[in-house]
Amino acid sequence: MKLYFPKSHYNKDHRGLLFPLLKPFIKAEGFTDAQRIASYGVSEKDFEFTELLEEADLVVLTMAWNYYVQTNQIKKATDFVEHCKTLNKKVITFNAGDFGVKIPYFNNLIILRLSGYKSKFTENEYALPAFISDPLKKYYQTDSVFERPYLSKPVIGFCGQANASHFNAAKEVINTFLRNIKNLIMRSKEEPQQLLSTSFLRASVLKTLQESYDVETNFIIRKKYRAGVTTNKDSHKTTLEFYDNLRDSDYVVCVRGAGNFSVRFYETMAMGRIPIFINTDSSLPFDNLIEWKKKVVWVEHKERDQVAKKVKEFNDALSKEDFIDLQLANRKLWEERLTLSGFFKTLFNDQ
Known part of the structure; x- marks a missing residue:
């Protein structure tokens, strides 16, 4: 082409x-x-x-x-x-x-x-992955997934910003409301957003998992995005802690950020891990080609209080061999369709 x-x-x-x-x-x-x-x-x-x-x-x-x-x-x-x-x-x-x-x-x-609400997409709009450097090569000097053995009580990972404060949640909602007003009065070209505190949403999902007897949690909670680091992000110890958290977990909580998408989702796939995808009317790449509900634990936003149950059901349905195969398959899917080269080759072949 x-x-x-x-x-x-x-x-x-x-x-x-x-x-x-x-x-x-x-x-x-x-x-x-x-x-x-x-x-x-x-x-x-x-x-x-x-x-x-x-x-x-x-x-x-x-x-x-x-x-x-x-x-x-x-x-x-x-x-x-x-x-x-x-x-x-x-x-x-x-x-x-x-x-x-x-x-x-x-x-x-x-x-x-990257962002947007799937229900509002026109027929000519498509999800774009967040393109990231290969973390296995960059931080671990390997091409091979760190295979996790199957556990009946899986380890759930998360390293990032979450805030259970109702006061902070109110501030986030108010800020979104004010941005939406700017769009309404033609003071901003940015598209309006759902009135939602994403840091509170993440905190509530994490709390539900922490209170469950069906899973083990491996959480590192940050008060600020990237722990407040603004320079030398790739080499900073918090970035290494982030990827070590993915490496040492079976499933990873992936909830939208300010925009309606999750970079962590693609970082999780690249590490050969299984995302716990909280669907907030999001769009994932090639959803006409990829059976995402077989690749990730799919949790609708309205069912977020059942997240631990969803993880258990997904995990219980896997054999020891299935679990290893899914880790490898998710990494392969990232390499072939979610990297810069892989995504555009797939997209252009579909045109």
Whole structure:
């Protein structure tokens, strides 16, 4: 498949809003393919680009839609999509950030996004994974999953921010309400969000698990996101503690953050562990191809008080061999469909 993107749209000052697949390819002169593979897990041989729009099988909008909104260039983006429509070309774009922005509907525009509410997705919106570095290679210098033996009383892991304070929960809800008001009065382009305290939600799920006799818990509760660390995150001891927590657990609690998605979900899959997925009207990648309810413990938000029961039922249904196989299968699924290269290869093959 030949891909085209308008190079004139690129703005290095907003590189964080560059379409994810283009980051390995828009680099300084002298950047080698070996460096590309080492940094992004992507080779120049994996994807084919053309300089001619007319030759393209699929067109990539260079920057996230948020960029065009922030820089008052929405017309530039919409005109380009309309032009591609006259050439019978599909365009793919990225809705970035925890909340995302409103994107006009075009029947030739494919939208990828981390966040959002599945019930509100149009037929051309799809979930995008959070792309992360391979933790097994990066922190443990291995390609192999640390296989956990089957336990009838499984170990549930979580390392992160949670807060059971009703006062803090009220503050989070009020802040969300104020952001929604800004959207309503056209002071903000960010999409409105459900009135929900996510740190309180996490705390309530963790408390339910801690009170259960059916599971063992392995929790490290932080008062702040990443324990307040803002620099050198990858090498900080709290990051290593986070991955050690995943390594030393069988199942991992994965609840949305500020945006309606969980980066921990993909970190859990990469480590070959089983997510406990609290579904808050979320969308997971390739839900038309992947039987997610066989890969994760699926807990609807309204059933969160039954989370321990759901884990026990899932675990009881597995044999010792099944449990090992699922760990390996989840890691393989991450490698093949949830990494930068794997996701886009799968996506493009489906177009």
